[in-house]
Amino acid sequence: MLLTCDSHVQIITKSCRDTHCHYCFSEVPADVVFCPSCTLPIYCSKMCQEQAVGEISWNQNTCLEFNNNSVDLAKLSITSTRCRTPNSKHNAEHRHECGGAHWAAVLPADIVLAGRVMAQYIEKRLMDRKGSTISSPNLDLIHHYDQESPASKFESHIYAIVLLLCLQNYYRSDFSCTEDSLSQLVLLISQIKVNSIAIVHMKSMDGGKELTVNKGFSAYGDAVMCSVEQVRVAQAIYMSGSFFNHSCRPNVHAYFYSRTLFLRATEYIKAGSPIELSYGPQAGEMDLPERQKSLQENYYFSCQCKENFVHVSLGECHVCTLSLPDISKFDDDMLKVGKLFFRKSDAILNIDPAFCMSCRSQLDLSFAVALSNRATSKIYRLKELTALDNVPEVLIAEALQSLEQIKKLRHPYSKALAQVEDTMAEAFAKVGDQEQARKHCEASIKILEKLYHPNHIIIAHELIKLVSIDLSLGDGASTSAALARAEAIFLLYYGPDVKRILPYVGVLRRTVSERAKRIEYYHDFSQKARKGIQEEDGNAQNTCAKRAPTSTGHAG
Numbered sequence: 001m002l003l004t005c006d007s008h009v010q011i012i013t014k015s016c017r018d019t020h021c022h023y024c025f026s027e028v029p030a031d032v033v034f035c036p037s038c039t040l041p042i043y044c045s046k047m048c049q050e051q052a053v054g055e056i057s058w059n060q061n062t063c064l065e066f067n068n069n070s071v072d073l074a075k076l077s078i079t080s081t082r083c084r085t086p087n088s089k090h091n092a093e094h095r096h097e098c099g100g101a102h103w104a105a106v107l108p109a110d111i112v113l114a115g116r117v118m119a120q121y122i123e124k125r126l127m128d129r130k131g132s133t134i135s136s137p138n139l140d141l142i143h144h145y146d147q148e149s150p151a152s153k154f155e156s157h158i159y160a161i162v163l164l165l166c167l168q169n170y171y172r173s174d175f176s177c178t179e180d181s182l183s184q185l186v187l188l189i190s191q192i193k194v195n196s197i198a199i200v201h202m203k204s205m206d207g208g209k210e211l212t213v214n215k216g217f218s219a220y221g222d223a224v225m226c227s228v229e230q231v232r233v234a235q236a237i238y239m240s241g242s243f244f245n246h247s248c249r250p251n252v253h254a255y256f257y258s259r260t261l262f263l264r265a266t267e268y269i270k271a272g273s274p275i276e277l278s279y280g281p282q283a284g285e286m287d288l289p290e291r292q293k294s295l296q297e298n299y300y301f302s303c304q305c306k307e308n309f310v311h312v313s314l315g316e317c318h319v320c321t322l323s324l325p326d327i328s329k330f331d332d333d334m335l336k337v338g339k340l341f342f343r344k345s346d347a348i349l350n351i352d353p354a355f356c357m358s359c360r361s362q363l364d365l366s367f368a369v370a371l372s373n374r375a376t377s378k379i380y381r382l383k384e385l386t387a388l389d390n391v392p393e394v395l396i397a398e399a400l401q402s403l404e405q406i407k408k409l410r411h412p413y414s415k416a417l418a419q420v421e422d423t424m425a426e427a428f429a430k431v432g433d434q435e436q437a438r439k440h441c442e443a444s445i446k447i448l449e450k451l452y453h454p455n456h457i458i459i460a461h462e463l464i465k466l467v468s469i470d471l472s473l474g475d476g477a478s479t480s481a482a483l484a485r486a487e488a489i490f491l492l493y494y495g496p497d498v499k500r501i502l503p504y505v506g507v508l509r510r511t512v513s514e515r516a517k518r519i520e521y522y523h524d525f526s527q528k529a530r531k532g533i534q535e536e537d538g539n540a541q542n543t544c545a546k547r548a549p550t551s552t553g554h555a556g
């Protein structure tokens with residue numbers, strides 16, 4: 001474990017507002033707790049509510065006439081506007097957003113985060129009695145304001161003005177801002193743009209807790225295949241977490257429990273080597289131009305990690321370094337490598353992009369891509385199917401045809417092919433054809449093993465699907481082997497935290513062990529039964545022997 005770090009500020013994502021606690025980001029139970037003042041945020045417990053909102057006091061003096069009856073309307077007020085929440089070292093994070101125009105529900109996440117950083121800073125200054133004019137919260141974080149487009153800069157300025165007005169509306173005379181405060185706020189927004197981290201929680205697709213009641217594995221009748229989805233629950237600023245650079249092949253794994261960030265090394269890291277995490281795009285996830293574009297647009301750097309280069313050498317001798325995969329350029333280095341591998345002279349070296357290397361026929365790449373995308377979307381239609389009985393045979397047959405087409409068009413080890421194999425496995429699990437489900441799940445794992453290293457977390461998640469299929473097939477040996485392999489990978493990525501981050505792994509382990517015990521019991525039982533029958537037979541035979549036929553051939 002390299003780092004455990006609590007978030008400095010955080011905000012729930014829009015898509016999780018109605019389903020997750022706005023404080024700890026866990027899924028809310030049926031009886032949610034609201035913010036008593038504005039009722040916008042929901043919390044999973046009173047404790048989370050108090051941490052986010054502050055202490056609440058009820059003023060019972062206000063009455064309301066209702067159907068001629070006087071009803072006590074408990075007028076609530078959120079007390080201690082300046083003090084920290086009872087059990088926390090943080091300020092009540094929602095208080096300055098509460099009521100009024102509900103601006104925090106409307107503004108983008110980065111801006112609400114900036115507002116929360118400012119609110120912390122203002123409250124600290126007020127507590128320390130340092131005066132009301134704000135300057136800068138002085139976060140020691142990098143920004144790229146100079147490289148932002150004019151439109152992006154303009155947007156930040158507008159949002160900064162809106163945010164200052166919102167803060168002024170809450171802090172009133174306690175807060176006054178200057179032109180300098182506005183500039184500082186614009187820079188703070190720029191810092192947040194390149195330093196905020198998405199908090200993701202793992203969710204079992206079979207309904208999380210449902211899994212604990214023995215429903216999480218694939219079985220005809222359950223119609224589910226145990227799979228896991230990453231849910232992006234919040235956006236946060238982690239002060240120490242923000243110092244790590246990006247690599248497309250990271251050597252650390254970042255995961256979250258509630259709001260806490262954990263960084264765990266997934267390999268031995270030599271002293272002096274950089275510790276790097278992935279900002280989203282990873283090798284195998286997207287192709288290189290897409291990855292570079294995304295990193296340039298969101299983080300303002302051109303990714304130069306070694307993943308993007310191939311060092312070609314012959315024995316000890318370095319031939320060249322190829323920059324991948326700009327295949328539209330056919331340069332001297334490619335020619336060198338071509339000659340090296342095909343041992344041919346320049347004249348007959350057929351390595352132009354989009355030309356077959358043996359027959360020289362040309363392939364229309366854009367047509368092939370369009371064809372492959374069409375076939376892929378036909379297969380993805382199967383994802384939308386949920387009910388067992390509603391999967392028409394013809395849809396499956398069509399999907400199988402599309403899969404064959406994609407196999408002809410795509411590289412055999414492409415992520416796209418792995419994904420469609422996975423979708424086919426899920427569809428076959430739904431219709432109850434577990435043999436086919438296993439075949440496609442295994443095909444998907446085989447591709448992922450080529451794309452990533454064999455101990456990559458993505459393979460562990462796919463192995464869990466295989467375990468659930470094997471369980472319903474009753475294949476004990478295969479189930480145990482796949483589960484043991486998945487557990488070893490999870491241990492590498494989550495250490496002992498695997499129990500609380502991925503509780504379904506423990507559930508699967510118990511199910512597999514119970515099945516094995518049951519099989520062992522039946523095996524013992526049938527062996528004993530067989531032995532008993534043999535003994536009985538033996539006794540019977542002895543009895544019969546005692547009454548052995550006489551030489552006359554009569555049994556007596």
Ligand SMILES: C[S@@+](CC[C@H](N)C(=O)[O-])C[C@H]1O[C@@H](n2cnc3c(N)ncnc32)[C@H](O)[C@@H]1O
Pocket residue numbers: 141142144194195242243244245246247299300301302303304305
């Ligand atoms: C979250 S910060 C990382 C810490 C930052 N390097 C620092 O010194 O504070 C993100 C910024 O770091 C830089 N960065 C991160 N990964 C990089 C990489 N692989 N190559 C070049 N710059 C990188 C970019 O400027 C990016 O916007």
